[in-house]
Amino acid sequence: MTSPIYVALDTPDLERAKTLATRVKNHVGGIKLGLEFFAANGRSGVKEMAHLGLPIFLDLKLHDIPNTVAKAVQALRDLEPAVLTVHAAGGRAMMEDAKAAAPTGTKVVGVTVLTSLDEDDLTSIGVQSDPHAQVERLATLAREAGLDGLVCSGAEVKAAKRLWPGGYFVVPGVRPVNGAAGDQKRVVTPRQALNDGASILVVGRPITGAEDPDLAARAIEATL
Numbered sequence: 001m002t003s004p005i006y007v008a009l010d011t012p013d014l015e016r017a018k019t020l021a022t023r024v025k026n027h028v029g030g031i032k033l034g035l036e037f038f039a040a041n042g043r044s045g046v047k048e049m050a051h052l053g054l055p056i057f058l059d060l061k062l063h064d065i066p067n068t069v070a071k072a073v074q075a076l077r078d079l080e081p082a083v084l085t086v087h088a089a090g091g092r093a094m095m096e097d098a099k100a101a102a103p104t105g106t107k108v109v110g111v112t113v114l115t116s117l118d119e120d121d122l123t124s125i126g127v128q129s130d131p132h133a134q135v136e137r138l139a140t141l142a143r144e145a146g147l148d149g150l151v152c153s154g155a156e157v158k159a160a161k162r163l164w165p166g167g168y169f170v171v172p173g174v175r176p177v178n179g180a181a182g183d184q185k186r187v188v189t190p191r192q193a194l195n196d197g198a199s200i201l202v203v204g205r206p207i208t209g210a211e212d213p214d215l216a217a218r219a220i221e222a223t224l
């Protein structure tokens with residue numbers, strides 16, 4: 001069975017990203033390249049990583065007016081990522097246009113409430129819902145806009161799946177028992193996230209920050 005783990009290679013260093021991916025590749029289902037990697041290495045860096053043969057999750061969390069996001073997605077088309085993120089808070093038209101601009105094989109998923117935010121953070125930006133209600137609201141909007149799925153914490157994935165049984169659910173911010181949460185606030189274990197309906201798990205520092213990343217990936221896989 002293919003592992004549901006996408007390892008987040010959050011580094012600006014292309015060689016380090018390649019080394020990490022090569023070390024863990026037998027125990028992950030894909031690699032996630034995000035803003036840190038893309039800002040440093042751009043499209044050519046993504047192409048180099050694609051040579052390793054693992055599916056690529058391009059996590060750029062696009063969030064702008066519909067035309068700008070659609071043009072950015074068009075510019076990424078030839079990279080053919082397996083998964084691409086946009087912010088669901090960008091609204092229905094932005095999500096519709098992003099999906100229309102993406103290659104057919106790419107799952108376009110909407111980031112709902114970042115796993116680094118809690119209810120107080122939402123209040124401070126003027127959102128009067130708690131994270132759970134806000135994820136449910138954005139899940140419905142993303143489904144109606146024709147996206148393939150969404151990104152949420154493991155605390156909300158069960159409720160999101162109830163609203164959207166056919167959705168593709170990406171759960172980051174997972175931590176093994178006793179794992180350091182760091183800047184993540186709505187944390188669950190990988191096993192719990194899968195039980196509750198996650199399609200894939202995004203795991204960064206628990207693997208990349210480990211002394212032996214391969215062993216860490218294997219240990220997490222063994223809990224699934």
Ligand SMILES: O=C(O)c1cc(=O)[nH]c(=O)n1[C@@H]1O[C@H](COP(=O)(O)O)[C@@H](O)[C@H]1O
Nearest residue numbers: 008034113114115151172173202203204205
């Ligand atoms: O879209 C994401 O992948 C994402 C959404 C979210 O709400 N929270 C979140 O942590 N992420 C990403 O998931 C990864 C989590 O990394 P670790 O906290 O190191 O496991 C990072 O690459 C984040 O950019």
